[in-house]
Amino acid sequence: MHRSISKRFTGFISSLSNLNRLIIVIVALLCFIGLLSVYSASLNMAGSFFQKVFGRQLIWLVVGCPIAAAIYFLQKKLIYDSAYILYGIGLVFLLIPYFLGSSVAGTARWIPIGSMGIQPSEFMKVLVMLAIARFLASTSYSNLDFKVVIIPTIFSLVPMLIVLKQPDLGTSIIYFGLLFPMLYWAGARLFHLFIILAPTLSIVTAFNFYTFFLWVVVILVVLYLTKEKLWVSLTIFFLNLVLGSATPFFWNSLKPYQQQRIMTLFNIGADPQGAGYQVIQSKIAIGSGGLFGKGIAHGTQTHLKFLPEQHTDFIFSVIGEEYGFVGVVVVLLLFLSLLLLCFYIAFRLKDRFCSLCMVGIASIIGIHVIINVAMTVGLMPVTGLPLPFLSYGGSFLITCFILLGLTLNIGTDKQY
């Protein structure tokens, strides 16, 4: 029995391509650093080993590996064929918490299972990506008009609106964010991407008269340069104008905590007890780490609990404090190499669906990393996004392993 498992394992390893081995090494290193940091962050928590955050994270990792392996062995055809069905099932699961009336942390993110819960919105990240990839695979690179572009946009907007209602700003940014690299990769016109992105920017800039004015000027310049049909230009222009003007009214209907989180973007540090407190303590933790850090389990900010959410969204601050500049640069370079590898593979893949999947996977991971790190160093608002492979959290870690499995699966396309 033992023998057969080890045999299968060595067989599995030897069947991998060199690139895939490299990806596994990078992910293993990231998981190891994450485990150390979660261990450090959970040192002073009460409870027995497996009740503690560290013990649970270990379980998720152990569960994640066979899941990744299983996905590695899946037929690509099966993935392609079931993409829409899975997307539909995902939407249903996304709505379940609303009917359950779950009240964990006052949000509708969870489907409770025993003493724990799963977050369908995490798995949905993969399903949105697959659905978009499948749709775009059926189009051709050189002929992507706006009617075609609108379908993937709807694929990402529907779950995004459900998740925003939960409310979960971070996850909705992922659904929306992964759309752009994939459309770009698929050959969408930049002008079409601009049209999709414009409403978001109209909303963001509408909080200040001058920024909104500037943005309106930018819209006009872009419309003039692209020399579109007049009715198209006018529609786009007035649509954005109306959206921007309506934003202040919409703002007032937001929950105070949502307002607070968004406001922190513009005024970091104004309220040390509120949302800004997290960013301030995170910057102190990272800054005080210096070049080499304070050492594993020696971070004062971490162990004296000055850092909020230190094992989940702010795990990067723990790394910054305990391993210093050297540690964070190593982590960022690992992530960057992982992403570049993904894009390298995506470029070389012959199959459009596989290539788009690879870009989607890299986008999901890349957006998480950039926003999460930018948030912990005070360059972006606190949006509640975890760090792939490092942050504590079952649903997200399993999602990351699903992404890993997909990467390995798609990366072994014989159609190079």
Add this chain to the structure above:
Amino acid sequence: MYISHNSVTNLRKNFIVIFQIVAFSILIGRLYYLQIIKGPSYKGIAEANRIRVVPIEAPRGIIYDRKGQIIADNESQYNIDVIPYELRQTPQADSILSGILGLSTNQISTRIKNNWRGQFIPIKIAEDVDFQMISMLEEHRLDLPGVIYSLEPVRAFPNNVHLSQALGYVREIAPRDLLRSENQGYKQGDLIGWKGVERQYENILKGSRGFNFIQVDAFGREVGRLEDRSNVPPVPGSDMYLTIDLDLQMFVESLVEGLKGAVVVMDASDGEILSIVSKPDYAPGVFAGVVSNSIWNELLKDPDLPMFNRATQGTYPPGSTFKIIAILTALETRSVDPEWSIYCHGQYRLGRRIFKCWDAKGHGRMNMHDAVVHSCNVYFYNLIRRLDLEDWANMGKVFKFGSETGSDLYGEASGVMPDVNYLNRKYGEHGWTDGNKLNLVIGQGDMLVTPIQMARFSAALGTRGKLVQPHVGLKYIDRKTGRMNTFTIKSDSIRSILPSTWEFIETAMNDVITGGTGRAANVRNVPVFGKTGTAQNPHGEAHAWFIGYMKEPNQTIAIAVLIEHGKSGGGIAAQIAGKILNFIHQQTAGQLAVNSASVNF
């Protein structure tokens, strides 16, 4: 599987790759800024985050009298603190605590709210509680988690002496005083000497605060001691000795009790104040801990001004005691011969005004000596008309009337020594007449002095011209070096006055005691010299003065007694002076006996 052809362009691939590299470079740049450039400053912030500095107040230096008896030392005051989080764990804790402290639960929660610094940070809810409360808290220890008490040193006065205004008091520093340069290093809420010795010798008496460093977590909960930083123990202030003689001080205070007035007893040769009393006063213990507003208001609004130091801040007309200045002027300017005499009918007519002698029957023929002994006003009315007012005023200024004595008692008044300029300014050049002169020569009118100035005047007469600077600070033991430092006090000498003049004054002042107005101040076997004064007071009974000195073999004791509304200097003021001088004489005689006994043995 092959669905459709992947035909992404190199341009688009490269753009995405460059975009990622740029984004990661920005993040690494930001981390470089935070960790390398700003690293040291964030290290400091992280340290401050985790370290709570708990100040430990230092006791002030002990104040001794000249013989080493304690005037003021320190005792521990118990304060009660609560840790809000722990207190909330037991629901009935609030009501138990309110029962013991005698505060309503509302009051307790208001105090907690007002001083709130965190769930786990102790908050002071009661100060200076008595031992009974502490023992009751101990009994309920198990029902009252999170209730702790802390010790804070406060002033204590183990001996029954008052010395109130001279000693001063300690209070929280006022916000405006925080801005003064000499108060650098004080923080809001610090204690500082406000009046008297406590203020004058603040730098000697104040201790330096100690600090405990405690590691806390984000909730302010203590998680242990710091390994890399040791606590700083508080250093008490330096102990100091006053020139005050505690036994004498208590005796004098008992004499003046119930009266209004001031007494200054001083060593004539060096200005060491042996006793300084201003009544009414207050027990200094009222300022020991927290001063309730009711006590404050009571003291501040008392019409008898118990906070006011009559000895240094009270200005009074000197009355007849000031006639000595006229004698000195007459003899020194040689304008009048001591044997020159007038006949006193009990009054003196100046134009249409009549100036009365204090004895309506009249003193009969008076020469200079007799006029001093019997304090005959009529003689001095005649005398001043033969003197230049400017000469008289200058003689007053030689003894530094009209200016502060420069003592170490905070807030001295300077009094008024009127001269021609002064009168011109006040009344106009032709607005004053000889009538003003007649008033001035008997120490009335615009003339104003403080009792401490009069004590110095007595000392100058007793030492034939030594002008000492009165002081209460004697020496202190430097806490850092352990060495005794004695304060060096400057003194001036008046050299211009002839020995024959001193001789004359001394004889006359001695005769005041032996057969004149100051008989009540006599001490058997010791020569006492004095002058009484009765200063008219438009607001009521006259103020009674006695000034003088006593010549012990080793020491000359100068004294000034002022009793407000005491009617006559020869009465109550001289009596009090007599008792004081007798007390001192017996004290020194006793000491001499002890000394000789030990020699014989």
